[in-house]
Amino acid sequence: MSTAIVCGATGILGREIVSLLASNPQKWKTIHALSRSKKDDYPSNVIHNHIDLLHSAEEMAAELKDVSAEYVFFAAYMEQATEAENWKVNGDMLQNFLNALTFTGATKSLKRILLVTGCKHYGVHLGRPKLPMLESDPWLTDQSVYPPNFYYRQQNILHDFCKENPHIGWNVTYPNDVIGFAHGNFMNLASGLGIYAAVSKELGQKLAFPGAERFYSGFDCFTSSKLHAEFCEWVVLEEKARNQAFNVVNGDVQAWEDMWPRLARRFGMEVDAGQFQQEVDMKLGAKVEMNETPPIKIWEKELGLEGRVKRNVLSQRVSMVKWAQQEEVKKAWERLAEREGLQKDGLEKGTWKFVDFELGRDFDCVVSMSKAREYGWSGYQDSWKAFSDVFGELEAAKVLPKTH
Ligand SMILES: NC(=O)c1ccc[n+]([C@@H]2O[C@H](COP(=O)([O-])OP(=O)(O)OC[C@H]3O[C@@H](n4cnc5c(N)ncnc54)[C@H](OP(=O)(O)O)[C@@H]3O)[C@@H](O)[C@H]2O)c1
Known part of the structure; x- marks a missing residue:
């Protein structure tokens, strides 16, 4: 033992x-x-x-x-x-x-x-x-x-x-x-996404992807x-x-264009069909340049990418930081929290900057599991299933309203 x-x-x-x-x-x-x-x-x-x-x-x-x-x-x-x-x-x-x-x-x-x-x-x-x-x-x-x-x-x-x-x-x-849950800790993508979906529904809206259009169809590993x-x-x-x-990482490679409609269904909503059609309103949107030198720069010559490496940009059609400060959002959350008996400080404590970062990239994040597999690891987890399970835990902990 x-x-x-x-x-x-x-x-x-x-x-x-x-x-x-x-x-x-x-x-x-x-x-x-x-x-x-x-x-x-x-x-x-x-x-x-x-x-x-x-x-x-x-x-x-x-x-x-x-x-x-x-x-x-x-x-x-x-x-x-x-x-x-x-x-x-x-x-x-x-x-x-x-x-x-x-x-x-x-x-x-x-x-x-x-x-x-x-x-x-x-x-x-x-x-x-x-x-x-x-x-x-x-x-x-x-x-x-x-x-x-x-x-x-x-x-x-x-x-x-x-x-x-x-x-x-x-x-x-x-x-x-990371897709996970910890008591009283809102620095977590699942609780941020869940609160965003629940409030959008409360406001009678369809579910619109707030991050970068490029990342909606980009790859990520969770x-x-x-x-x-x-x-x-x-x-x-x-x-x-x-x-x-x-x-x-989980062993699958995911994209929001696959998971966003599932997220909408999980919360009894529809995806906003024209979510990328409107011009971004910079009162709610955001754009910031990342480090002047991206990590790929050190490979530039070896990979034959000389002159092609550009500084990356983080952008959001709707910055979650700005979204969470809107009066109508605060009121909708208060109503929802009151009616469903939820933890009231969920909106205020949400680490929206973190959600903005995770949805706003203009590059893919693919993480290899080859080394672990060569050493004998065979674990695997479907990423959407992991999100869905954590939403269940967040509902039980009264962070999110019950949707199932
Ligand atoms: N969350 C993600 O999405 C993510 C993604 C990739 C990598 N990581 C990395 O994973 C590692 C763990 O992060 P996490 O997200 O699991 O962090 P977390 O949820 O914020 O938890 C941090 C833990 O550290 C403890 N702690 C903080 N300050 C402490 C102190 N002064 N003394 C004793 N304990 C202290 C906290 O407990 P108390 O507050 O009770 O002391 C808590 O248990 C970090 O290196 C993080 O960068 C996280």
């Missing part, structure tokens, strides 16, 4: 790791769920430990004095205003946590540490990456053209720590556009938080996958 520590136990990705391990007490004897808040009730094989990863290593060591395990899953994350701050804060949290494990002596029993990162590793937040994204792609470390990437700092910290403690192996995961948890459990126990980083 094994033991685990999960940092970020209340987050979209960490919560599913706790829940998956907890569901198998024959295999996982004790799971230490670590976070500042406690949002779930746990079965008896889970111990929730309060920790603040912003504390010094010495302070954390005191908080962790009774905590040890064989496997660590690090899925904690604190969003910062700039990439430089992300580098500092999220890097320090991991470093101090690992140092704390050294202070308490918990490193002695450790076998594997898994770090959850994401496809920002490939610079998807900066512009078009080379497709498909492969784990062997070079890191974007030239800071004269790319901002600091905290995932690189975190991975370097992990690699160095495991070099100093050679009995401990490491893994890193790169999920993309990661179900449940499938990601299964991957994490599999990979830390797989000896030949020791000291390897892996993309983790």
Whole structure:
């Protein structure tokens, strides 16, 4: 029987790791769920430990004095205003946590540490990456053209720590556009889309795609938080996958032109047939340039794309940030929340900037699962099914109105 520590136990990705391990007490004897808040009730094989990863290593060591395990899953994350701050804060949290494990002596029993990162590793937040994204792609470390990437700092910290403690192996995961659910956490595409659809319906409107027309028929790969948890459990126990980083996406490639009509049906609506016909009204629309140098630029010569690489643009026909501030939207949400007994702060807490980013790209995001498959992973999740399941969870949690 094994033991685990999960940092970020209340987050979209960490919560599913706790829940998956907890569901198998024959295999996982004790799971230490670590976070500042406690949002779930746990079965008896889970111990929730309060920790603040912003504390010094010495302070954390005191908080962790009774905590040890064989496997660590690090899925904690604190969003910062700039990439430089992300580098500092999220890097320090991991470093101090690992140092704390050294202070308490918990490193002695450790076998594997898994770090959850994401496809920002490939610079998807900066512009078009080379497709498909492969784990062997070079890191974007030239800071004269790319901002600091905290995932690189975190991975370097992990690699160095495991070099100093050679009995401990490491893994890193790169999920993309996560489909999942976490209590009180609206930084999630599914809750944003669900609130948008429910309010549009309340206003008697058809469902219109708010993002970029280019991305409506562009390709994207999603990661179900449940499938990601299964991957994490599999990979830390797989000896030949020791000291390897892996993309983790569902295994299908999706486009909104396939899922948007399904979303409309899920909410008892119709797609607005002429959704792209009208000129974009910039009072509600938005357009911003991404990083001056897109990630694909470093491949330009090798791929024969010299002179063809252009700066990417994020654009929305209707910016969700602006949409959520409209009086008629606020009133419609209030009405809906009141009538259906929903969590009232859903609209206000929604991370609309995040939804704008996910729907507004002018490039495809295709993530290869070849490496994981070569190592023996065969997991798969249909992305629409994952969305549909999460909508069900959001309905049960009173974030979204019942449509079924
Ligand atoms: N969500 C996505 O769509 C997505 C996509 C790709 C990659 N990723 C990456 O996946 C990783 C995990 O992200 P997530 O989306 O799962 O994050 P999340 O839902 O925001 O969860 C963050 C977790 O970190 C904990 N945490 C934050 N600050 C803490 C602190 N000071 N001390 C202790 N715990 C703290 C939170 O718990 P408390 O607040 O209770 O402390 C929470 O459990 C990140 O690297 C993220 O960039 C996310």
